[in-house]
Each structure stands twice: as C-alpha cells, then as structure tokens.
Amino acid sequence: MNVYDSELVGGQLEKLGYKHTKKIDSADLIFLNTCSIREKAEETVHNKLENLHYLKKRNPKLLIGVLGCMAQNLKNEILESKPYVDIVLGPDSYRKIFDILQFRKTQNGSIVDTKLSKFEVYNDLFPSRHKGINAWISIMRGCDKFCTFCIVPFTRGRERSRTVNEIIKEAEKAVDDGFVEITLLGQNVNSYFTPEGDFSYLLERVAKIKGIKRIRYTSPHPQDINQELLKVMAKYENICNYIHLPLQSGSDRILKRMNRTYTSKEFLSLVDLIKKYMPNCSISTDIIVGFPGETEEEFNDTLKVVDKVQFNFAYMFKYSSRPGTKASQYTDQIDENTKQMRLEKLIEHQRKNSLMANRKQIGKIEKVLIEKDSKKSEHFWSGRTEGNIWTVIKKTDENIKDIVPVLINDAQGVTLFGEKIKNREENYEIN
Ligand code: SAH
Numbered sequence: 001m002n003v004y005d006s007e008l009v010g011g012q013l014e015k016l017g018y019k020h021t022k023k024i025d026s027a028d029l030i031f032l033n034t035c036s037i038r039e040k041a042e043e044t045v046h047n048k049l050e051n052l053h054y055l056k057k058r059n060p061k062l063l064i065g066v067l068g069c070m071a072q073n074l075k076n077e078i079l080e081s082k083p084y085v086d087i088v089l090g091p092d093s094y095r096k097i098f099d100i101l102q103f104r105k106t107q108n109g110s111i112v113d114t115k116l117s118k119f120e121v122y123n124d125l126f127p128s129r130h131k132g133i134n135a136w137i138s139i140m141r142g143c144d145k146f147c148t149f150c151i152v153p154f155t156r157g158r159e160r161s162r163t164v165n166e167i168i169k170e171a172e173k174a175v176d177d178g179f180v181e182i183t184l185l186g187q188n189v190n191s192y193f194t195p196e197g198d199f200s201y202l203l204e205r206v207a208k209i210k211g212i213k214r215i216r217y218t219s220p221h222p223q224d225i226n227q228e229l230l231k232v233m234a235k236y237e238n239i240c241n242y243i244h245l246p247l248q249s250g251s252d253r254i255l256k257r258m259n260r261t262y263t264s265k266e267f268l269s270l271v272d273l274i275k276k277y278m279p280n281c282s283i284s285t286d287i288i289v290g291f292p293g294e295t296e297e298e299f300n301d302t303l304k305v306v307d308k309v310q311f312n313f314a315y316m317f318k319y320s321s322r323p324g325t326k327a328s329q330y331t332d333q334i335d336e337n338t339k340q341m342r343l344e345k346l347i348e349h350q351r352k353n354s355l356m357a358n359r360k361q362i363g364k365i366e367k368v369l370i371e372k373d374s375k376k377s378e379h380f381w382s383g384r385t386e387g388n389i390w391t392v393i394k395k396t397d398e399n400i401k402d403i404v405p406v407l408i409n410d411a412q413g414v415t416l417f418g419e420k421i422k423n424r425e426e427n428y429e430i431n
C-alpha cells in the first residue's frame with residue numbers, strides 16, 4: 001500500500017518537474033512515507049528524521065515532508081519535537097501536493113494537512129512506477145473492520161472503492177508500460193464493492209485484460225472470501241493460485257477479543273474450501289503473539305492451527321500496543337519476555353512447516369515467472385512460482401518476463417531450485 005502511495009506522490013512530483021534521485025545529499029525535497037502499524041515502524045521513522053536534520057543543517061533549502069499514517073497519527077508530536085519538518089500530509093491529502101509546494105516557495109513555516117476523506121480514492125492520478133515486473137494497483141482505501149489491535153481504521157479512515165473502469169484503465173496502462181504482473185491492493189481488498197460489482201467481479205474483469213500474465217491481490221479478510229471469488233480464481237489461469245489469509249490467532253477467545261469475526265473452526269473450513277476449488281493453492285498468513293490476556297494454552301491453540309494448516313509462509317509479529325485502539329486499554333498486557341519467547345517458538349514451527357511445504361514441491365512442475373538474475377550467479381535466474389516462492393533456475397534460452405515450466409529438484413530455507421523443462425514432457429504432475 002505504501003509503495004503504491006509513494007508512486008502516486010512520485011507521479012505528482014514529476015508533474016511539478018522534480019526528478020527521482022538516489023543521492024540523498026543532492027535532494028531538494030525528501031518525503032518519508034510512514035507506517036504506524038507497530039511501534040517499531042514508528043521508531044524507524046523517528047531515527048530517519050534525526051538523520052535528515054543533519055542534511056537540513058547543511059542545506060537549509062532542503063524541504064522535508066512526512067506522509068502517511070504517522071503523519072495522520074502523530075502530527076502534533078512530530079511538529080513539536082522536529083520543527084525542521086516542513087510538510088506533514090495524511091494519506092488522503094496527496095492531491096494537494098501541487099498547491100502546497102507552490103505555496104511553500106513564497107511562505108515559511110510548516111504546512112499540515114491530515115484531513116481524512118470519505119471519498120478520496122485518487123482516481124485519475126496515475127502513479128509513477130519504476131520499470132519492472134509487477135505493478136501495484138490500489139483498488140480500495142480505508143478499513144471499517146476495527147480489529148481491536150489495529151490503528152489502520154484511525155489512520156486511513158473509512159472504506160471506499162474505486163470504480164471498476166478506473167481500475168481497468170490503470171491496469172491497461174500498466175500493461176502498455178511493460179508490466180506483466182498486477183497486484184490489486186487494499187487494506188481489506190476483498191471488501192471491495194461498487195454498484196457495478198464486488199471483488200470477484202472486478203478480479204474477473206482484470207483477468208480478461210490482454211497481456212496480463214499474473215494477477216495477485218492482498219490483503220483479503222477471511223470473512224469476505226466467498227465461493228464466487230474462489231470460482232473466479234480457479235477459472236482464470238492468470239490469477240495466481242495463492243491467497244494471503246491472515247489468521248492472527250488460533251484461540252477463539254482471543255479472536256473474539258480481537259474482533260476478528262471468525263472462529264478457528266471457521267478459518268479451518270475456509271482453508272478446506274479454498275483447497276476444494278484449488279487443490280494446489282498456496283496459503284500464507286499473518287499472526288500476532290502476545291495479544292493482551294493471551295494464556296500459554298491460547299498461544300498453543302495458535303501453534304495447533306498453524307501446524308494443521310501448514311501455511312506456505314507467514315508474517316509473525318509480537319503484539320504492539322497502539323495508543324487509541326481498544327486493545328491498548330486492556331489491563332492484561334503481556335510482558336515483553338513472554339511475547340519474545342512465543343514469537344521464537346512460533347517462528348520455529350513455521351520454519352519447519354515452510355520447509356516441509358517447499359519439499360512437497362520436489363518432483364513437481366511449477367510455473368515460474370522469470371524476474372531477475374539470481375544472487376547465486378549470473379548463470380542463474382530468480383523467479384517466483386504462482387505460490388510466491390522464489391525459485392532459482394539455470395539460464396537457457398528464456399528471457400525476463402517469460403513464464404516457464406520448471407521441474408523442482410531441491411528446497412532450501414525459503415527458496416526452491418529447479419530446471420526448466422520442455423513443454424513436451426507430460427509425465428510430471430503440473431501444479
Ligand atoms: N487488513 C489486513 C492486515 C493489515 S495490517 C488484515 O486484516 O489481515 C498487516 C498485519 O499487521 C496484520 O495482519 C497484523 O497481523 C499485523 N498487525 C496489525 N496491528 C498490529 C499490532 N498492533 N501489533 C502487532 N501486529 C499488528
């Protein structure tokens with residue numbers, strides 16, 4: 001989401017004549033696009049801003065801006081503790097960059113705009129994308145789910161969807177610009193809804209665009225995955241058989257306290273349903289350990305679900321208290337030591353599960369989209385399977401952006417290794 005927003009802002013700045021530079025010392029303007037999801041993300045931004053202060057002392061004309069969720073959430077704190085920050089813009093204020101930069105040429109003092117909008121979806125502002133394989137396209141913004149641990153509904157505001165036509169237009173432009181993979185984005189991507197249709201309708205429309213080799217989407221909420229969506233995913237070859245399905249916890253009491261709207265049993269049934277439509281579908285997840293009040297037994301319930309589903313991979317977090325959220329007011333917060341121990345235990349379980357899931361691919365044929373030279377050597381490519389697993393293959397006559405059938409012959413850590421096969425070899429099981 002933040003990459004997409006940075007590209008949107010980049011597009012605006014290019015219109016104003018700015019050019020992207022990798023040399024930070026020579027920049028006239030530096031924007032930090034920030035995230036507030038966990039305390040650590042905020043600490044990183046505070047440290048970066050301290051470093052930028054040195055640059056500003058050397059070059060007083062340098063403009064420094066803070067964008068995104070932290071700007072929304074902590075504008076007063078930033079302005080008080082870091083008066084050298086010139087511009088503070090919340091996630092719904094990027095359209096104003098043009099006017100703000102014009103104004104700033106003649107006026108001093110900080111400029112702040114953090115008004116959240118019920119309507120802003122940045123239609124008609126095309127992002128400036130770096131050339132590559134994958135184009136991110138934001139299809140909806142905001143979140144109305146109010147999970148008790150999460151700051152997003154407060155920093156990003158209410159749920160709103162872009163029109164189907166605007167999204168199709170942007171996807172077609174991305175194809176014209178040479179992108180072969182599209183990732184549809186939203187805080188709750190499958191809550192997408194317009195009078196024209198829901199997320200499954202949109203996904204089908206995108207799948208029909210000529211030239212798109214792969215489509216992914218993130219992050220869906222388990223509550224909004226329905227059979228229609230799974231049918232569309234199973235029907236179109238260019239929609240990856242891959243779902244990121246955030247579990248958060250395997251304990252029903254904790255799930256309820258998190259306001260996640262499903263039980264562990266319902267989550268497991270959903271996994272079964274996904275596998276019914278797409279037997280080879282890869283599933284990844286997000287998990288939080290040490291949510292307030294989580295007992296050892298409840299943490300073990302999470303391990304049980306994790307081992308049962310055998311996620312292909314997982315993003316695992318220690319609960320981080322976010323001021324203003326409901327869970328931050330719970331009085332039974334878990335101590336740091338316990339959270340750390342639980343996280344390490346979970347990571348160890350998941351490491352084994354990921355390796356096991358990858359080993360199961362050995363002997364099978366995966367379709368790999370060639371993306372770049374492998375770090376291993378210039379004689380090897382790196383590409384991803386439909387299930388989003390990086391795979392290393394020896395170079396032959398294929399090119400970047402080709403999708404090639406690869407016979408997997410090894411799995412190490414989180415990486416697969418294999419060799420390209422000729423399409424004629426039909427004796428293998430194709431995933
Ligand atoms: N909308 C998505 C998730 C967006 S945030 C969903 O509902 O699944 C990405 C992940 O960050 C979440 O899935 C959650 O696991 C994690 N996260 C959010 N708030 C957190 C917090 N306060 N502490 C720790 N992890 C958090």
Ligand code: SF4
Nearest residue numbers: 143145146147150152
């Ligand atoms: Fe946060 Fe996702 Fe829950 Fe929305 S659905 S509140 S973004 S975790």
